[in-house]
Structure formats: C-alpha cells, structure tokens
Amino acid sequence: MALDADWAERWVRRTADAIADAKDELTELDRQIGDGDHGENMHRGFRAVVARFDDAAAERGTPDERTVGDVLKLVATTLMSTVGGASGPLYGTAYLRAAKVSGRPQIDPPAVVAVLEAALEGVASRGKATVGEKTMVDAWQAAVDAAEAAARGGGSEVDVLRAAAEAADKAATGTIPMVATKGRASYLGERSAGHEDPGARSTALVLGAAMAAALAGPAPADPRSAA
Amino acid sequence: MTARVALVLVSHSAELARGAAELAGQMAPDVLVRGVGGGPDGGLGTSLDAIQKNLAEVLATLADAARADGAGDSGAPVGRAPDGGGVVVLGDLGSSVLTVESALELDESLAERVVLARAPFVEGAVAAAVTAHGGADLDTVLASANASARMFAAIEAAQSPEASGAASAGETGGSRTVTVRNPLGLHARPAALVSRKVAELGAAVTIDGVDASSVLQLMALGATQGRELRVEATGDGAAEAVATVVAMIESGFGEV
Incomplete structure (x- = not known):
C-alpha cells in the first residue's frame, strides 16, 4: 500500500493530537532548558493546521487530485505563520523541503526515505545544526538512518516509518545526557545536560504519528474521524 | 523618500521593532524604515505573515517611488525595486532570523531584492539607515550593516x-x-x-x-x-x- 495525500493528512491530524496530549510535557522540557514555549507554540501551530484542513475539506472537489506534497506544503506555510517561535521556521522548512520531493499522488518506501531526508536537510540547514548538538537534528538524523536501512532491506512504507519513529524516539531520549551547543539551551552550557531536548521529543511525536497514520489505513468515511 | 534601499527591522518584540525603526529613521529621514515585531498572537515572537506583508508593501513603495522619479521605467517589471535598490532586513534573535530566511525560501523571487544582514539589531539598523540615506545601493547598505558587527573591535583598535x-x-x-x-x-x-x-x-x-x-x-x-x-x-x-x-x-x- 503506497502512501497518499490522505495518509499525509491523517499524519498531520494525528500529530496535532499527539502534540495536544504532550503539550505540558513539551513545555516542561522547554522550561528546563529553553524559554518554555515549545509545547504551547507547537500546539497552536498544529491546531491551525487542522483548522486549515477542515476548511479545505469543505471546499475540496476530488481528493485524488491532491499530492502528498500539497498536504505538506500547507502544513509548512501554516506552521511558519502560526508557531511564533524558532520551531515555526524549523518545522516549516522541514515540511517545505519534504513537500518539494513529494509532489506525487502516492509515495513508495524509497520516496518516504526521500521525504525524511529532505525534512532533515531543511531543519539542519535552517538551524545550522548538526548531529550531537542536542537539537531536533539528532532525532531527524537517527530517523533517516533507520528509514534508509529499512528501505534497503525491502521494508514496506509502514516498516520504514516504524523504523524512523522508533529511532527518533530513542534519539530523543539519547539527548538527555548531552550538552547543548546550538539553540537557546546552549546558553546553559553544562547545565543543559540531564534534560531531554524538547525539539527532539516533538520530532519523535511527529514521526510516531506518521507511522500510526500509515498503520491505521484510510478512514472509512469522514477523514476527520481518523484524527 | 528618495533612498533606493529600504530597511525592514524584524524583532521578537513589537515595541523593540518600532523603537529601532524610529531611531534609525530619525537619523536617515530619506529612508523608508519599517519595524515588524511580535508573534501571530501579538505577544513576543515572529510572524511570517507580518514579515511577508511588510516586505511586499515596502517593495511596492520603492517601485512606486522609482517610477515617480522616472528611474524605474526602463522596462523593469512592476513591483520590482529600482536598479541597485531593494530591502535590507535585520533580525534580532533566533526565530526572527529563521522566519525571514523562510520567507525568502517560500518566495524565491524575493531573493534578488531582499537581503538579510548579519548584524547587531540596533547598531546594524542605524549604520544601514545612514548609508542608505546617501543613496547607496543594496550591496553597500548590506555591507554597512554587516560591518557594524566589527565596530567594537575597530574602536578598540583605533584608540x-x-x-x-x-x-x-x-x-x-x-x-x-x-x-x-x-x-x-x-x-x-x-x-x-x-x-x-x-x-x-x-x-x-x-x-x-x-x-x-x-x-x-x-x-x-x-x-x-x-x-x-x-x-x-x-x-x-x-x-x-x-x-x-x-x-x-x-x-x-x-x-x-
């Protein structure tokens, strides 16, 4: 089963739910080593994304005309406009670059890897960060590596996304002992060790939602019920 | 308003943006200086929409001024800044800069007319405004803003x-x-x-x-x-x- 634009929409709706559930946790993580607004900012951004899709669903004609990239582009511009903190342009650029490589109705496992690679490249170039600096790049890089390995081994779309989600989750936990050298947390220096990076955690949530959306398959009737 | 380069100052804070624009504008009355600050909800933060809207307005104003001067009617497309003109943008911290970069990536046609300075917010804005006031082109104004980052070292050396x-x-x-x-x-x-x-x-x-x-x-x-x-x-x-x-x-x- 290739992944299509409806999967992409389920992905972002599930992301919105996951972020809403974890809002307080993300804010608490960010309060420890950042400026304490990551949960609220991401929640506001993804709530706005869902609202846009609800509006678009009302006026959309034939859904099969949509590409995966169309969905991701809408996510990108909405997050950039509504998040308000650094995660807006960072995630926005991730979705924007991902949209550029997914302008097709359906994507297969290698294309899923390409989407994740583009997202990683977007975050890394916009944030000028590399692996090991205790940022969301750590989670994205781990996800891309795992997704590539899964695709090379002949894995399905679900396999690729599962590998990515699990690796991102592990990498987020792996940021705990690290000392931040990029982003707001870097101002804390050594004191940033012992806390999980909120951006790496939210990346794990985003990719977990991608896997869940692929596992769930198409919703029976109203796409909104899949959220 | 005769300068061909305008400034857009993007801050996390609406008041900081307004204040920096007022300060830079007072020292360079011929330069269009616009402050853009605050997040989508009006609090501290950065708004992509506000940045895009202000860039569009400033570019349109520059193009109008160039046409009025008769300098911009050499076949340049409508909305394009006059030759050598454009907008220098300064941002204050992380997300302001990232959001400006995102705006430039979203609309690639902006890239030839809008440049982002790597400069301290207030010093860069003042230096750029004064340089733009003399009628300098986009590259020169950008260089002036960027040079402000080295100002403190230059003064120590000179003294x-x-x-x-x-x-x-x-x-x-x-x-x-x-x-x-x-x-x-x-x-x-x-x-x-x-x-x-x-x-x-x-x-x-x-x-x-x-x-x-x-x-x-x-x-x-x-x-x-x-x-x-x-x-x-x-x-x-x-x-x-x-x-x-x-x-x-x-x-x-x-x-x-």
Whole structure:
C-alpha cells in the first residue's frame, strides 16, 4: 500500500493530537532548558493546521487530485505563520523541503526515505545544526538512518516509518545526557545536560504519528474521524 | 523618500521593532524604515505573515517611488525595486532570523531584492539607515550593516596607542584639531550628519582615529562639549574634507 495525500493528512491530524496530549510535557522540557514555549507554540501551530484542513475539506472537489506534497506544503506555510517561535521556521522548512520531493499522488518506501531526508536537510540547514548538538537534528538524523536501512532491506512504507519513529524516539531520549551547543539551551552550557531536548521529543511525536497514520489505513468515511 | 534601499527591522518584540525603526529613521529621514515585531498572537515572537506583508508593501513603495522619479521605467517589471535598490532586513534573535530566511525560501523571487544582514539589531539598523540615506545601493547598505558587527573591535583598535601612532605616520591631507561646541556633543543626529557628509566627500576621514563615515564609531567616541577632536583625512580632496568636517563640528550642528 503506497502512501497518499490522505495518509499525509491523517499524519498531520494525528500529530496535532499527539502534540495536544504532550503539550505540558513539551513545555516542561522547554522550561528546563529553553524559554518554555515549545509545547504551547507547537500546539497552536498544529491546531491551525487542522483548522486549515477542515476548511479545505469543505471546499475540496476530488481528493485524488491532491499530492502528498500539497498536504505538506500547507502544513509548512501554516506552521511558519502560526508557531511564533524558532520551531515555526524549523518545522516549516522541514515540511517545505519534504513537500518539494513529494509532489506525487502516492509515495513508495524509497520516496518516504526521500521525504525524511529532505525534512532533515531543511531543519539542519535552517538551524545550522548538526548531529550531537542536542537539537531536533539528532532525532531527524537517527530517523533517516533507520528509514534508509529499512528501505534497503525491502521494508514496506509502514516498516520504514516504524523504523524512523522508533529511532527518533530513542534519539530523543539519547539527548538527555548531552550538552547543548546550538539553540537557546546552549546558553546553559553544562547545565543543559540531564534534560531531554524538547525539539527532539516533538520530532519523535511527529514521526510516531506518521507511522500510526500509515498503520491505521484510510478512514472509512469522514477523514476527520481518523484524527 | 528618495533612498533606493529600504530597511525592514524584524524583532521578537513589537515595541523593540518600532523603537529601532524610529531611531534609525530619525537619523536617515530619506529612508523608508519599517519595524515588524511580535508573534501571530501579538505577544513576543515572529510572524511570517507580518514579515511577508511588510516586505511586499515596502517593495511596492520603492517601485512606486522609482517610477515617480522616472528611474524605474526602463522596462523593469512592476513591483520590482529600482536598479541597485531593494530591502535590507535585520533580525534580532533566533526565530526572527529563521522566519525571514523562510520567507525568502517560500518566495524565491524575493531573493534578488531582499537581503538579510548579519548584524547587531540596533547598531546594524542605524549604520544601514545612514548609508542608505546617501543613496547607496543594496550591496553597500548590506555591507554597512554587516560591518557594524566589527565596530567594537575597530574602536578598540583605533584608540590603542600603537594605532594612533600609525595613523599620524601615514600620508595625510592634513590634520586639525577642533573643539566640540554643542552641549550634547557628537550624539546621534550630529554623528549621522558628519558620517553622511564624509561618505559624500569620498576622502578617508578619521576623527580621533575612528572611521568618520561610520555613524556608529562616531557615536561610540562619546565626544561631549569641550572635547578636542583630531580630524585627519587621506585620499582625493583630503584637505577639503578635513576643513568641511572641522567646520561642521565648529558650527555646533545648529545646537549652540
């Protein structure tokens, strides 16, 4: 089963739910080593994304005309406009670059890897960060590596996304002992060790939602019920 | 409004953006300076929509001004800034800069007319505004903003004993001392007047060793009433430049 634009929409709706559930946790993580607004900012951004899709669903004609990239582009511009903190342009650029490589109705496992690679490249170039600096790049890089390995081994779309989600989750936990050298947390220096990076955690949530959306398959009737 | 380069100052704070625009605009009345601040909900943060809207408005204003001047009707497409013109953007912290970069990535047609400076927010804005006021092109205004990051090091170097010795040993078009007469000294407005005049004259002028074409370096001298300043110049018209600057300072900038 290739992944299509409806999967992409389920992905972002599930992301919105996951972020809403974890809002307080993300804010608490960010309060420890950042400026304490990551949960609220991401929640506001993804709530706005869902609202846009609800509006678009009302006026959309034939859904099969949509590409995966169309969905991701809408996510990108909405997050950039509504998040308000650094995660807006960072995630926005991730979705924007991902949209550029997914302008097709359906994507297969290698294309899923390409989407994740583009997202990683977007975050890394916009944030000028590399692996090991205790940022969301750590989670994205781990996800891309795992997704590539899964695709090379002949894995399905679900396999690729599962590998990515699990690796991102592990990498987020792996940021705990690290000392931040990029982003707001870097101002804390050594004191940033012992806390999980909120951006790496939210990346794990985003990719977990991608896997869940692929596992769930198409919703029976109203796409909104899949959220 | 005659300058062909405009400034857009993007801050996390609406008040900081407004204040920086007011400060830079006061020193360069011919330059369109726009402050954009605050997040989508009006609190601290950055709004992509607000940045895009202001960039579009500023570019449209520049294009209109160029058409009115008759300078922009050489087949340039509507909405395009006049030759050498455009917008220099300054951001204050992380997400302002990232959001401006995102706006430029979203609309690639902006790239030739809008550039993002890597400069301290206030110093860069003031330096860029004063440079733009003299009619400089986009690259020159950008360079002026970026150079402000090196201002503090430049002042320290100029005021070190070795540097002042080296400066007086060079071939100069004259060196004169002049006493600051106006009560507030070389504050923002007079510093802007002097630096703009020096930029016009073309000679390399220094005041107490600092670059007199840099409004920031002049302000950083902290020269108050009664202080003696050494004005030196090299290059074309050096002697005339020294005389002009000395006369300006002696006049008290209309404040005595």
